[in-house]
Amino acid sequence: MIDINLLSKKYGEQTVLDIDLLNIPSGQTFGLVGNNGAGKTTLFSLILDLIEPTTGVVKNNEVVVSKDERWKTHTAAFVDEQFLIGYLTPEEYFYFVGGLRNMKKDAVDAALEPYKDFFHGEVLGQKKYIRDLSKGNQKKVGIVGTLLSNTPLVILDEPFANLDPTTQIRLKKLLKEEASATGKTFLISSHDLQHITDVCDRIVVLNKGKIVRDEKTSSKTLKELEAFFQEQP
Amino acid sequence: MFKKLIYLQWKSFFRAAGVATKLAQKILIGFGWVYLAFVFTGLAFFAFFGVQDDLGLDPLPTVSGLLVYAFVLWVVIRYFIQKMPMVHVQPLLTLPIPKKNIVRFGLIKSLISFFNIVNLFFFIPFGVILLREDYSLWGVISWWVSIGCVILATNFLNVLLNSQDKLLLIVASVLLGLFGLQYFELFDITAFSEPVFMAPYHQPLWALVPMVLMLLSYRWSFRHFLRKLYMDSDQMRPKNEVQRATELKWLDGFGRTSFFLKNDIRLIVRNKRARMAVWMGFAFLFYGLIFMMDIYSGAVWQVFIGIFVSGGFLFSFGQFVPSWDSGYYPLMMTQNVPYREYLKSKWWLVVAGTLVSLPLASFYLFFDWEIYLAILVGGVYNIGVNAHMVLLSGAYTKTPIDLNSMQRAFGDKKSFNVKTLLLSIPKIILPMFIFYIGVLVHSKLMGFILIGIVGILGFALRNLVFGWIEKVYQEEKYQTLAAYKQKNT
Numbered sequence: 001m002i003d004i005n006l007l008s009k010k011y012g013e014q015t016v017l018d019i020d021l022l023n024i025p026s027g028q029t030f031g032l033v034g035n036n037g038a039g040k041t042t043l044f045s046l047i048l049d050l051i052e053p054t055t056g057v058v059k060n061n062e063v064v065v066s067k068d069e070r071w072k073t074h075t076a077a078f079v080d081e082q083f084l085i086g087y088l089t090p091e092e093y094f095y096f097v098g099g100l101r102n103m104k105k106d107a108v109d110a111a112l113e114p115y116k117d118f119f120h121g122e123v124l125g126q127k128k129y130i131r132d133l134s135k136g137n138q139k140k141v142g143i144v145g146t147l148l149s150n151t152p153l154v155i156l157d158e159p160f161a162n163l164d165p166t167t168q169i170r171l172k173k174l175l176k177e178e179a180s181a182t183g184k185t186f187l188i189s190s191h192d193l194q195h196i197t198d199v200c201d202r203i204v205v206l207n208k209g210k211i212v213r214d215e216k217t218s219s220k221t222l223k224e225l226e227a228f229f230q231e232q233p
Numbered sequence: 234m235f236k237k238l239i240y241l242q243w244k245s246f247f248r249a250a251g252v253a254t255k256l257a258q259k260i261l262i263g264f265g266w267v268y269l270a271f272v273f274t275g276l277a278f279f280a281f282f283g284v285q286d287d288l289g290l291d292p293l294p295t296v297s298g299l300l301v302y303a304f305v306l307w308v309v310i311r312y313f314i315q316k317m318p319m320v321h322v323q324p325l326l327t328l329p330i331p332k333k334n335i336v337r338f339g340l341i342k343s344l345i346s347f348f349n350i351v352n353l354f355f356f357i358p359f360g361v362i363l364l365r366e367d368y369s370l371w372g373v374i375s376w377w378v379s380i381g382c383v384i385l386a387t388n389f390l391n392v393l394l395n396s397q398d399k400l401l402l403i404v405a406s407v408l409l410g411l412f413g414l415q416y417f418e419l420f421d422i423t424a425f426s427e428p429v430f431m432a433p434y435h436q437p438l439w440a441l442v443p444m445v446l447m448l449l450s451y452r453w454s455f456r457h458f459l460r461k462l463y464m465d466s467d468q469m470r471p472k473n474e475v476q477r478a479t480e481l482k483w484l485d486g487f488g489r490t491s492f493f494l495k496n497d498i499r500l501i502v503r504n505k506r507a508r509m510a511v512w513m514g515f516a517f518l519f520y521g522l523i524f525m526m527d528i529y530s531g532a533v534w535q536v537f538i539g540i541f542v543s544g545g546f547l548f549s550f551g552q553f554v555p556s557w558d559s560g561y562y563p564l565m566m567t568q569n570v571p572y573r574e575y576l577k578s579k580w581w582l583v584v585a586g587t588l589v590s591l592p593l594a595s596f597y598l599f600f601d602w603e604i605y606l607a608i609l610v611g612g613v614y615n616i617g618v619n620a621h622m623v624l625l626s627g628a629y630t631k632t633p634i635d636l637n638s639m640q641r642a643f644g645d646k647k648s649f650n651v652k653t654l655l656l657s658i659p660k661i662i663l664p665m666f667i668f669y670i671g672v673l674v675h676s677k678l679m680g681f682i683l684i685g686i687v688g689i690l691g692f693a694l695r696n697l698v699f700g701w702i703e704k705v706y707q708e709e710k711y712q713t714l715a716a717y718k719q720k721n722t
Contacts, residue, residue, distance in 0.1 A: 088499060
C-alpha cells in the first residue's frame with residue numbers, strides 16, 4: 001500500500017526524518033511509536049503530501065503522492081484539529097466528507113449507525129457546532145470522519161490522546177474490528193504503548209528521525225518496547 | 234512588564250509567516266505615510282490661508298465649525314477600517330501579569346494607529362500657523378489639548394463599538410438622527426460645533442470637559458475589557474447556537490461543487506468575520522454616492538466607481554480566499570477533490586455576489602445613467618477578470634484567519650485592512666487604463682465597450698485561466714499549509 005524509498009526531510013541543517021526503506025502492505029495495521037520529535041507526524045504529513053520531502057518519494061498504491069492526486073480517492077486521515085471544520089455540526093461535517101467520496105446523505109446516515117456507541121450520545125443530534133465540542137468529542141468526530149467512507153487506507157495521528165478511558169477502550173475495539181472485518185490498512189501513531197501493541201500487528205519505532213525497531217507484534221513486544229523507552233537517555 | 238509584552242509583539246511580527254512580504258508592505262505603507270503627511274500638512278495650510286484669504290473668514294472658528302463632521306466621519310471610518318490591536322491574551326492569563334496591565338497594554342497599543350497619528354499631521358501644522366499668526370498661545374494649546382482628547386475618546390469609543398453591538402446600534406442611530414436633522418434643516422449641528430470647539434480657545438478651563446470625556450471613555454473601555462478577560466465571557470459565543478440554513482438542498486444542482494458552496498454559505502452565515510465581509514460588500518454599493526461630489530466627476534472615476542460598487546463583495550470576501558479555510562486547509566488538501574472544484578466554488582460565490590449587486594445598484598439610475606453603465610461594465614469586468622484576479626492573489630495571501638478563535642479579548646475581527654486594499658490596486662488601475670485608451674481612441678462609450686470586451690474575453694478564457702491558477706495554488710500549497718499552521722499571528 002505504502003512504499004517509501006530513501007525518504008528524508010531536512011529543515012535547514014537538521015534532519016527530522018530519514019528513512020531508507022519502508023513498505024506497508026495492504027491490510028496491515030501499522031503502529032508508529034517514538035518520543036516527541038521522533039518524526040511521527042512528519043512521516044504522516046509526508047505520506048499525505050502536506051509537506052515536501054527533501055529527498056525521496058512516498059508511493060501510495062504505486063502513485064507518487066507529490067506528483068499525482070489519485071491517492072486521495074482511497075485515503076482518509078485525521079491528524080489534528082486542522083482536519084475539522086469548526087463551524088459545521090458533526091452531522092454536516094460527515095455529510096461533507098462523505099459527499100466528497102460520493103456518498104449520499106442516507107448512505108452517510110447508515111454508515112454512522114455502527115458508531116453510535118463510540119459517540120456515547122455526545123456527538124450526534126446535539127445542535128452544537130464542532131468548535132463548541134470538547135477536545136475529546138472533536139477527536140471522535142475526526143476519527144469517525146475517516147472511517148465512515150470506507151477508504152482502504154486510514155491514517156490516524158495519536159487517536160488515543162485526549163479521549164476518556166471508556167472511549168479509548170471502545171476505540172481499540174473499533175479499530176481491531178474494522179481491521180479484521182474490512183481488511184483496511186491502518187497507519188496509527190501513539191504514545192500509549194499498551195494501546196498500540198493491542199491494536200497493531202506491526203510496530204515501528206522512530207527515534208530522531210530514523211527507524212530503530214520494526215517488528216511483528218507478539219506477546220513480548222510490550223515489555224520490549226517499555227524496556228527500550230526506559231533506556232532512552 | 235510592558236517591555237515584555239512589547240517583546241512578544243515584536244517576536245510575533247518577525248516570526249510570522251511571510252515576513253518578507255509583510256515587511257515590503259510595511260515599507261510601501263511607509264511611503265504612504267510620507268505622502269499623507271504632506272497632504273495633511275498641505276491641508277492645514279489650505280485650511281488656514283485658503284479660508285482666511287479666499288473666503289475672508291476667521292480660520293479657527295470655521296475649522297472648529299467643521300470639526301463635528303470630521304469627527305463623525307472619523308468614527309464611521311474607524312469602525313469599518315481600523316483594526317483592533319491584537320493581543321493574544323489567552324497564554325498571558327495564567328502568568329503573573331496583572332490583568333490590568335494586559336488591558337492597559339491593549340488599549341495603549343490601540344493608540345498607535347493610523348487613525349490617531351494621521352491627525353497630528355493636520356493639527357500640529359495648523360496650530361503652528363495659528364501661533365505664528367498671533368493667536369493666543371494658551372488658547373491654541375488648550376484647543377489642541379481638547380481636540381486631542383476628543384480624538385482619543387473616539388479611539389476608545391471605537392474599541393468599545395467593536396465589541397458591543399448594542400452600543401453600536403445606539404451610536405449609529407444617534408448619528409443617523411443628527412444627519413437626518415441636519416438634512417431636513419431642523420437643526421444645524423455646525424452652529425453648535427463652532428462654539429463648542431471654540432470654547433477651550435477662549436477659556437482654557439473648558440479643555441477640562443474633553444479631558445474628562447477622554448478619561449471616562451478610557452475608564453469605560455478599560456473596565457469593559459477587564460470584565461471580559463475570562464475565557465468564557467460573552468466575548469465568546471454562547472455554546473448552544475441556533476441552527477440556521479442547514480439543508481441548502483437548492484444548491485445540489487451544482488454537483489460536486491455544491492459541497493463546497495454549501496460550506497461557504499455556512500461559513501458566511503455562522504462566522505462573524507465572514508458576515509462582516511458581506512456587509513462590507515453591501516456598504517460598497519453606496520460607495521458611488523461619495524463620488525457624486527464634483528471633484529470626482531472625471532470620466533475615469535466612473536470606472537473606478539463601477540468596479541467598486543459592483544465588486545464590493547468580490548473584493549471583501551475574495552481577497553481572503555483561501556484564508557477563510559485556513560483552519561481546515563490540511564483537511565481540504567487530503568480530501569478527494571481537485572483544487573479546481575474548490576476554486577470553482579469560490580469563483581461562483583464571488584460571481585454570484587457581483588451579479589446580485591448589479592440590480593441592487595440600479596438606484597444609481599436616478600442620478601445618472603452613465604454611472605450605472607459604468608457599474609454594469611464594471612460588473613462584467615469583475616466577473617471576467619477580477620474574479621480570477623482575487624483567486625490568484627489569494628494564492629499568495631498567507632494570513633490565516635482563525636474563525637474559531639474567541640480567545641482574545643482584543644480580537645482582530647476585521648475582515649478588511651489597509652494592506653489588502655493595497656493588493657487590490659492593480660485590479661482597479663487596469664480597467665481605468667483600458668477605459669482611458671478607449672477615450673483617447675474614440676469616446677467614453679468606446680472606453681466602456683473596451684472594458685466590457687476585456688471582461689467577456691476573460692470570462693471566455695476562464696477554463697484556461699483556471700488551469701493556470703490551479704497550478705499556482707499547487708505550487709504554493711506547502712508554503713500555505715505551513716503558514717496556516719501558525720495561528721497566533
